[in-house]
Amino acid sequence: MKTRAAAAFALAVLLGLDASAEVTPPAKSARLFDGARDNVVLGAFVPSEDQPQGEVRLIRRGGAVVMQTVLYTKFLKRVVAEIRKKELASWPRDREGHDDALRYIDAVLESRNRIQERFPGRANRADRRQKMLIEFILSGNASLVAISEPELEEANGHMRVVSKRPIVVLELSRTYVRGDIYEIAWDALKLGQKESKDLLEPLLPPDSGGDAEASGEKGQEGNTR
Amino acid sequence: MEPGEGNSPGIDSLLTRLLTRGRYAFLAAIVLLSAGLAPFALRIPVERNDDSMVSRGGAERRADAEFRRNFGGEETLLTVTHPRLLEPEGLRLVEDLTEQAGNLDGVSRVYSLTNAMQVVSGPAGAEAAPLVPRPFDRPGNRADILSALEDNPRLTSLLVSPDRRTAAITIETGDRPGDSPYRDELIPALRRMIARNSGVAELHLSGIGVQKHDVVEFIRRDKAVLVPLAVLVLMVLLWIVFRRISGVVIPMAVKGTSLVWTMGIYALAGFPLNPITALLPPLIIVLSISTSVHLYSEWLRISGNPEDRVRLIVRETRTLFAPCLYTALTTAVGLLSLLASDTPAVRQFGVFGALGVVISFAVSITLVPIALSFLPLPEQAHPAPAAESPPGILQRAARLAGKHPWWVMAAALLLSAAGVAGTTRIRNNTDLVRFLKPSTPLYRDTMFIDRNLAGVYSLEILLSRKDGRPLNTPGDIRRIAAFQEMAARQDHVADAYSIADPIRLVNRAETGGKAKGLPENEDDLLYDFDLMQADRERSFLGKLMTKDLTAARVSVRIHAVGTAAAAPLIRTIEEEGKAMLGDSYALVPTGTFYRIARDSNRLVQRQITSLSLCLAVILLAVHLLFRSVRLALVGLISTLVPVLLTGGLMGLLGIDLSTGTAMVFPVALGLIVDNTIHYISRYLRERRGDVREAIGRTTAGAGRAIAASSLILAFGFGVGGFGSFKPTIHFSLLTGATMLASLACVVLVLPSCLVLADRAGEGRTR
Numbered sequence: 001m002k003t004r005a006a007a008a009f010a011l012a013v014l015l016g017l018d019a020s021a022e023v024t025p026p027a028k029s030a031r032l033f034d035g036a037r038d039n040v041v042l043g044a045f046v047p048s049e050d051q052p053q054g055e056v057r058l059i060r061r062g063g064a065v066v067m068q069t070v071l072y073t074k075f076l077k078r079v080v081a082e083i084r085k086k087e088l089a090s091w092p093r094d095r096e097g098h099d100d101a102l103r104y105i106d107a108v109l110e111s112r113n114r115i116q117e118r119f120p121g122r123a124n125r126a127d128r129r130q131k132m133l134i135e136f137i138l139s140g141n142a143s144l145v146a147i148s149e150p151e152l153e154e155a156n157g158h159m160r161v162v163s164k165r166p167i168v169v170l171e172l173s174r175t176y177v178r179g180d181i182y183e184i185a186w187d188a189l190k191l192g193q194k195e196s197k198d199l200l201e202p203l204l205p206p207d208s209g210g211d212a213e214a215s216g217e218k219g220q221e222g223n224t225r
Numbered sequence: 226m227e228p229g230e231g232n233s234p235g236i237d238s239l240l241t242r243l244l245t246r247g248r249y250a251f252l253a254a255i256v257l258l259s260a261g262l263a264p265f266a267l268r269i270p271v272e273r274n275d276d277s278m279v280s281r282g283g284a285e286r287r288a289d290a291e292f293r294r295n296f297g298g299e300e301t302l303l304t305v306t307h308p309r310l311l312e313p314e315g316l317r318l319v320e321d322l323t324e325q326a327g328n329l330d331g332v333s334r335v336y337s338l339t340n341a342m343q344v345v346s347g348p349a350g351a352e353a354a355p356l357v358p359r360p361f362d363r364p365g366n367r368a369d370i371l372s373a374l375e376d377n378p379r380l381t382s383l384l385v386s387p388d389r390r391t392a393a394i395t396i397e398t399g400d401r402p403g404d405s406p407y408r409d410e411l412i413p414a415l416r417r418m419i420a421r422n423s424g425v426a427e428l429h430l431s432g433i434g435v436q437k438h439d440v441v442e443f444i445r446r447d448k449a450v451l452v453p454l455a456v457l458v459l460m461v462l463l464w465i466v467f468r469r470i471s472g473v474v475i476p477m478a479v480k481g482t483s484l485v486w487t488m489g490i491y492a493l494a495g496f497p498l499n500p501i502t503a504l505l506p507p508l509i510i511v512l513s514i515s516t517s518v519h520l521y522s523e524w525l526r527i528s529g530n531p532e533d534r535v536r537l538i539v540r541e542t543r544t545l546f547a548p549c550l551y552t553a554l555t556t557a558v559g560l561l562s563l564l565a566s567d568t569p570a571v572r573q574f575g576v577f578g579a580l581g582v583v584i585s586f587a588v589s590i591t592l593v594p595i596a597l598s599f600l601p602l603p604e605q606a607h608p609a610p611a612a613e614s615p616p617g618i619l620q621r622a623a624r625l626a627g628k629h630p631w632w633v634m635a636a637a638l639l640l641s642a643a644g645v646a647g648t649t650r651i652r653n654n655t656d657l658v659r660f661l662k663p664s665t666p667l668y669r670d671t672m673f674i675d676r677n678l679a680g681v682y683s684l685e686i687l688l689s690r691k692d693g694r695p696l697n698t699p700g701d702i703r704r705i706a707a708f709q710e711m712a713a714r715q716d717h718v719a720d721a722y723s724i725a726d727p728i729r730l731v732n733r734a735e736t737g738g739k740a741k742g743l744p745e746n747e748d749d750l751l752y753d754f755d756l757m758q759a760d761r762e763r764s765f766l767g768k769l770m771t772k773d774l775t776a777a778r779v780s781v782r783i784h785a786v787g788t789a790a791a792a793p794l795i796r797t798i799e800e801e802g803k804a805m806l807g808d809s810y811a812l813v814p815t816g817t818f819y820r821i822a823r824d825s826n827r828l829v830q831r832q833i834t835s836l837s838l839c840l841a842v843i844l845l846a847v848h849l850l851f852r853s854v855r856l857a858l859v860g861l862i863s864t865l866v867p868v869l870l871t872g873g874l875m876g877l878l879g880i881d882l883s884t885g886t887a888m889v890f891p892v893a894l895g896l897i898v899d900n901t902i903h904y905i906s907r908y909l910r911e912r913r914g915d916v917r918e919a920i921g922r923t924t925a926g927a928g929r930a931i932a933a934s935s936l937i938l939a940f941g942f943g944v945g946g947f948g949s950f951k952p953t954i955h956f957s958l959l960t961g962a963t964m965l966a967s968l969a970c971v972v973l974v975l976p977s978c979l980v981l982a983d984r985a986g987e988g989r990t991r
């Protein structure tokens with residue numbers, strides 16, 4: 001398993017070298033980015049199954065929990081604008097994690113620009129979907145957000161990540177990462193507050209405190225985002 | 226040998242048996258058959274669409290069906306004129322009417338100023354936003370609306386008039402196969418809605434749906450008015466001519482029977498009444514007059530032993546059998562020549578009109594002698610005053626033709642030349658709106674809408690690539706846009722719409738207003754397509770392109786003009802379009818307006834075919850009957866003169882050649898030749914000694930029946946003048962006028978021709 005993780009990381013690094021100015025994931029966290037050992041707990045199409053622009057998956061990756069958003073959309077600009085809108089709404093100025101949200105927004109916007117710049121030179125001209133992979137990773141000692149440009153393959157109606165070219169890796173506060181995992185669970189996985197708590201608490205690392213209730217009324221109402 | 230006497234023994238014995246032993250059984254059979262067919266004849270439905278009024282070529286029908294499948298059903302237009310349309314009260318009214326219309330059964334979508342969307346620049350690119358912001362009383366709202374209207378000129382031309390006082394509410398009805406009653410209710414419901422709001426604003430309603438609804442109502446109205454009116458007029462005319470109850474009752478019985486049988490068969494054949502075949506009942510009533518009038522008129526002249534009346538009636542019937550048969554056949558041929566038409570309604574009219582003529586002949590030649598066999602011979606009854614001697618006018622006509630045949634011929638020639646000159650002025654023009662009387666609400670509303678908004682007609686053109694690939698490259702869209710602009714520049718075109726319009730708007734909004742034109746690279750264009758396809762309602766794309774993007778619709782809105790103006794316009798658009806698009810693209814015009822224009826284009830060609838066919842068959846029939854080329858030519862002259870006069874009259878009065886008026890000539894020709902056949906038949910019987918005396922005797926003998934039947938036909942057709950549609954009014958009045966001209970020709974020109982032909986014959990003998 002370690003060998004595969006190392007290989008995956010090496011590949012990510014190589015791809016990262018290929019794309020100028022891309023951020024290399026920290027070596028100490030390499031296995032956190034290795035999706036080979038992913039165990040999908042729950043997944044959903046976003047915004048809907050009949051018009052999917054991507055998928056959101058709650059994943060167990062070793063000891064870490066990953067909230068993965070795979071976007072494959074012709075309207076990445078719009079999707080990113082929507083992410084920005086929701087982030088700003090979920091992380092108001094007075095909520096702890098607001099600054100992390102701003103950093104995350106900037107990273108997403110920058111990543112989108114990078115993906116769009118590379119888009120005209122894509123190999124498969126017929127496929128006009130722009131792809132972006134966003135992972136909120138929370139382990140016992142890491143709280144990261146990684147944004148990559150993935151290679152995807154369709155399998156059983158879902159998009160499988162074949163490889164990914166890292167664009168940005170952010171180390172953000174555990175409060176923010178944990179909080180956004182909850183936000184995404186409510187919004188994209190359509191979970192209510194109790195459901196999400198019942199599902200996430202056993203999975204999330206025990207030392208990860210934070211504020212999951214800050215915008216909890218959304219979860220109580222269920223699926224309002 | 227006289228015509229009709231060669232095969233008399235068979236007819237004699239048949240008629241004798243019919244008039245003696247078989248008459249009760251025959252009458253019972255007629256009554257039973259009539260009773261059986263009457264329920265069908267009385268319950269003929271009215272066509273609810275215009276299917277029978279346009280031709281149905283295979284390719285055109287497929288294109289039309291494909292167009293409807295891809296771009297939806299028909300649209301009805303409601304306009305609201307309000308002095309403060311863009312103020313809160315005006316906008317609230319439009320919104321209220323939009324909502325009310327949307328709630329009506331059968332309405333699938335309603336578009337108006339208050340629910341229209343525009344494409345604006347948002348943080349993430351192009352966004353759909355209401356054209357009219359809410360709330361309506363928001364400060365600066367009017368200025369924002371005016372600005373939005375300026376930014377979207379093409380959308381605006383569909384929604385609001387240039388003076389910004391009239392708004393259009395487009396009501397789209399869905400197709401509900403097998404369910405038509407909702408259509409009957411929709412237009413009255415919209416009209417009730419208009420009536421409820423009439424004090425608040427000026428409201429108008431138009432569109433294909435309204436037209437179809439009103440046409441059905443007009444047909445019902447015409448059916449209810451024209452048939453009783455025709456019956457009444459003919460009864461009065463028969464009384465004036467014969468002054469005998471039997472002279473009214475017997476021909477009316479023939480008419481009733483012929484009408485019930487023909488329309489019963491029409492109903493059994495599964496045809497509904499359409500604007501053209503709505504004329505069949507009065508036509509059959511009128512056409513079935515000829516044989517019965519000739520038989521009755523001749524019966525009034527019978528003299529002999531009253532005990533021998535059956536033999537006398539049989540002899541009289543036998544004498545008239547061949548001329549009556551030939552006149553019926555020539556009339557039927559005239560009507561059957563309408564089969565050359567592309568329009569199903571005209572063909573149905575021709576076939577069932579001919580059937581009606583044949584039925585009326587069969588009924589007349591049997592029912593009239595049987596009915597007469599119950600009556601005493603006329604000498605025993607009160608002699609009809611009109612039967613005593615020919616009226617002075619007929620005598621004078623006979624004398625004039627006998628003494629001055631060259632003068633008569635010169636006058637006929639002059640009038641014919643004038644007729645030819647007038648005929649050249651006839652315009653080939655089908656104008657759906659102006660088919661209606663200017664006083665009708667539909668006419669007024671349609672013309673109002675035409676003046677204030679984009680045109681009322683729509684020429685639909687489907688563009689596609691011949692290689693079947695989607696039309697989604699910048700080159701494709703540039704060509705479509707160029708084609709659209711070319712079409713929009715033409716005369717009579719209000720505007721043209723295509724996919725290039727929303728693409729421009731999306732591109733402008735997507736680039737934050739920087740780009741004004743079409744996307745220059747393929748990715749940007751495909752992105753715009755993706756955006757429009759992502760719209761679940763496909764409000765922009767769905768109305769202008771097929772789902773697979775392989776066909777694009779260019780909708781050319783045309784003002785309320787007839788096909789005389791539209792046909793060359795369509796030709797120009799097609800020709801310039803093909804040259805502009807090149808060989809890689811296919812251009813298919815479609816839609817109801819195109820089909821009407823194309824049918825109208827073919828009208829003259831079909832008319833020539835129809836008339837030539839009709840003339841040839843009639844000439845052959847006359848030649849076969851009289852076995853004389855000279856008489857056939859004489860008959861041709863007296864037949865053609867009234868036709869030319871009618872053509873001249875049409876040209877001078879500015880009556881257009883249209884689906885309705887194109888029927889005048891074949892029908893009239895078939896009827897005119899009846900008079901010629903009856904006259905020549907009689908002339909051949911009277912021809913002994915001096916030709917002038919023979920002419921006098923012929924006019925005295927046959928002239929009365931000819932005059933009676935011609936006048937009855939003329940006034941009978943005149944009843945159609947009270948119809949609802951101008952083409953049918955023109956058809957009726959022109960055919961009636963032709964019958965009067967035919968009467969004049971048959972008592973003046975035909976005898977003059979016969980005198981001259983006789984002199985020529987004598988000259989050759991000497």
